[in-house]
Amino acid sequence: MIPGTSKExxxxxxxxxxxxxxxxDLVTAIRTKRALLAIxxxxxxxxxxxxxxxxxxxxxxxxxxxxxxxxxxxVPLKVEGQADQSTSVVKALSFLVGGDEDLVLHLLQIPLVxxxxxxxxxxxxxxxxxxxxxxxxxxxxxxxSARFILLRTSRAALLLGKTVxxxxxxxxxxxxxxxxxxxxxxxxxxxxxxxITSRLLLRFWLLTIPYGFCFLALTALVSSLVxxxxxxxAANAIALIAISMLSxxxxxxxxxxxxxxxGLWSPxxxxxxxxxxxxxxxxxxxxxxxYARLRGRDL
Amino acid sequence: xxxxxxxxxxxxxxxxxxxxxxxSFQVPTGSIYGFLGPNGAGKTTTFAILCGFLRxxxxxxxxxGRPLTDIPRGRxxxxxxxxxxxxxRTLEDSLRFMAELQGLSRDKARSETDRVLAAxxxxxxxxxxxxxxxxxxxxxxxxxxxxxxxxxxVLLDEPTEGLDPRNAxxxxxxIRAMAAGHSTVLVSSHNLAEVEDLCDHAAIIxxxxxxxxxxxxxxxxxxxxxxxxxxxxxxAAAAAVRALEAVVSATLSTDGLTLTIxxxxxxxxxxxQAISETLAALLKAGATVGNITRGHSLEERFLxxx
Numbered sequence: 001m002i003p004g005t006s007k008e009x010x011x012x013x014x015x016x017x018x019x020x021x022x023x024x025d026l027v028t029a030i031r032t033k034r035a036l037l038a039i040x041x042x043x044x045x046x047x048x049x050x051x052x053x054x055x056x057x058x059x060x061x062x063x064x065x066x067x068x069x070x071x072x073x074x075v076p077l078k079v080e081g082q083a084d085q086s087t088s089v090v091k092a093l094s095f096l097v098g099g100d101e102d103l104v105l106h107l108l109q110i111p112l113v114x115x116x117x118x119x120x121x122x123x124x125x126x127x128x129x130x131x132x133x134x135x136x137x138x139x140x141x142x143x144x145s146a147r148f149i150l151l152r153t154s155r156a157a158l159l160l161g162k163t164v165x166x167x168x169x170x171x172x173x174x175x176x177x178x179x180x181x182x183x184x185x186x187x188x189x190x191x192x193x194x195x196i197t198s199r200l201l202l203r204f205w206l207l208t209i210p211y212g213f214c215f216l217a218l219t220a221l222v223s224s225l226v227x228x229x230x231x232x233x234a235a236n237a238i239a240l241i242a243i244s245m246l247s248x249x250x251x252x253x254x255x256x257x258x259x260x261x262x263g264l265w266s267p268x269x270x271x272x273x274x275x276x277x278x279x280x281x282x283x284x285x286x287x288x289x290x291y292a293r294l295r296g297r298d299l
Numbered sequence: 300x301x302x303x304x305x306x307x308x309x310x311x312x313x314x315x316x317x318x319x320x321x322x323s324f325q326v327p328t329g330s331i332y333g334f335l336g337p338n339g340a341g342k343t344t345t346f347a348i349l350c351g352f353l354r355x356x357x358x359x360x361x362x363x364g365r366p367l368t369d370i371p372r373g374r375x376x377x378x379x380x381x382x383x384x385x386x387x388r389t390l391e392d393s394l395r396f397m398a399e400l401q402g403l404s405r406d407k408a409r410s411e412t413d414r415v416l417a418a419x420x421x422x423x424x425x426x427x428x429x430x431x432x433x434x435x436x437x438x439x440x441x442x443x444x445x446x447x448x449x450x451x452x453v454l455l456d457e458p459t460e461g462l463d464p465r466n467a468x469x470x471x472x473x474i475r476a477m478a479a480g481h482s483t484v485l486v487s488s489h490n491l492a493e494v495e496d497l498c499d500h501a502a503i504i505x506x507x508x509x510x511x512x513x514x515x516x517x518x519x520x521x522x523x524x525x526x527x528x529x530x531x532x533x534x535a536a537a538a539a540v541r542a543l544e545a546v547v548s549a550t551l552s553t554d555g556l557t558l559t560i561x562x563x564x565x566x567x568x569x570x571x572q573a574i575s576e577t578l579a580a581l582l583k584a585g586a587t588v589g590n591i592t593r594g595h596s597l598e599e600r601f602l603x604x605x
Binding site: 143144150153298299 | 350351353376379382383397399400444
């Protein structure tokens with residue numbers, strides 16, 4: 001990169017370099033076992049999730065439909081038995097989402113297959129990211145391949161390029177998995193509505209971007225702090241467990257990205273926006289930390 | 300003097316031990332500059348500092364007029380030691396990527412990739428993946444990426460180490476061509492004859508410290524010292540040349556067969572003229588000259604200094 005004289009010129013050069021690195025790294029990932037591993041793990045997860053949820057839907061779908069229809073009734077329920085049944089299911093489900101019954105009623109409107117798949121994504125995507133990207137930064141340092149790149153561009157471009165590449169990889173993998181999910185559910189479930197499912201999957205896929213970015217940035221941070229491949233994988237797993245446990249604490253849970261996961265399910269737009277913003281802020285902080293470490297270290 | 304690299308007391312310590320110790324030197328713009336030192340002298344560490352890979356603990360340096368914290372990327376190239384590129388990508392892919400990252404257009408990157416691969420005789424192997432490269436091929440790949448485009452400064456750490464004579468010759472030709480195109484080349488090598496042949500300036504370091512830096516002519520004494528072998532002993536030889544204005548000293552070996560003459564600079568008189576006058580004086584004194592050697596080899600100088 002020949003640095004421009006203006007700030008705009010530098011930003012344009014940085015973005016160009018980021019894209020070049022991301023493109024090269026993504027193609028490299030596609031040609032290696034890394035992408036294959038991610039796609040296989042995720043597609044298998046999607047398939048198993050879809051299969052399980054289709055079965056569940058077939059068995060308790062009627063009961064859920066009943067609860068849904070009752071939840072939508074604006075007047076007080078007259079049928080005593082059904083009302084009790086509805087209330088108990090809602091209460092049981094609300095326990096899983098922090099006691100928010102409105103949220104349960106909202107979730108009940110979402111096809112079970114989509115619901116289950118998004119839950120699986122939110123639960124396992126961070127671990128998949130850790131598994132596949134744990135050496136995002138340190139592999140370049142270990143092999144000293146970073147030296148060939150850093151003669152030509154900045155450390156910021158290297159970090160951002162690699163992060164963008166891996167983010168694109170995971171977003172692509174979730175798209176592939178969504179397709180697997182849709183194909184299976186369409187084939188196996190007679191009540192499957194392609195239009196509604198596609199619309200909801202698109203929405204959840206968009207929400208996966210800030211969420212995935214946050215955890216990818218965390219992985220980048222760990223990878224820049226810990227040099228060894230296996231050590232960074234272990235450190236990543238520990239960090240994820242710590243973040244998950246931290247989010248359960250009422251007082252300091254706010255400091256954990258996982259605390260904001262529930263907001264992505266909310267029927268209220270501002271809640272979703274707030275959660276997405278929180279993930280972006282955490283991601284930016286993690287990435288800044290990774291950059292500070294990369295900038296200050298010997299390569 | 301315009302300098303491409305200027306270092307001022309750079310120091311790099313590992314576990315408290317200085318690998319590079321208050322090192323100061325200047326590389327003139329447009330020169331081929333040799334960087335010499337025994338194993339462990341700090342050459343590779345210095346290269347890594349100049350490339351911005353390592354941060355010095357003390358001191359400062361400028362590369363192409365810019366501080367180490369703001370190295371002008373894309374205007375310099377290097378052959379880093381021990382660096383490997385992506386094992387799963389082909390040579391062609393990797394070089395195109397690096398050329399584009401260097402600021403070349405996609406078309407230019409493609410043509411430059413073809414050019415440098417041909418220059419290091421790897422055109423037939425351009426589809427070979429990084430993981431399948433032999434040591435020699437990997438070295439040539441490293442050299443190829445360093446010669447992409449027209450960098451103003453090229454740093455080559457042991458560029459011919461491990462290459463066969465033919466490839467080593469090709470690399471030397473590439474270095475000369477690069478310098479002829481006004482690039483500055485800093486090259487480290489253990490092959491002192493190669494450095495003497497290739498470079499016009501050199502620095503010698505030892506234990507991380509600068510021992511000396513000068514032009515090759517100065518280092519080898521080519522402009523100050525001549526060894527004259529006499530065909531037969533001639534006791535009058537030394538006295539015959541001592542009287543000359545440019546001669547500082549003249550010493551005859553104990554067997555009377557080798558005369559070592561040191562010269563000083565005399566305004567209006569070149570070293571060649573001084574040598575001619577010396578030869579004339581010797582012949583007049585009745586000496587028979589067998590052989591003349593200007594200065595001493597870089598190897599001799601290196602061994603004296605390190």
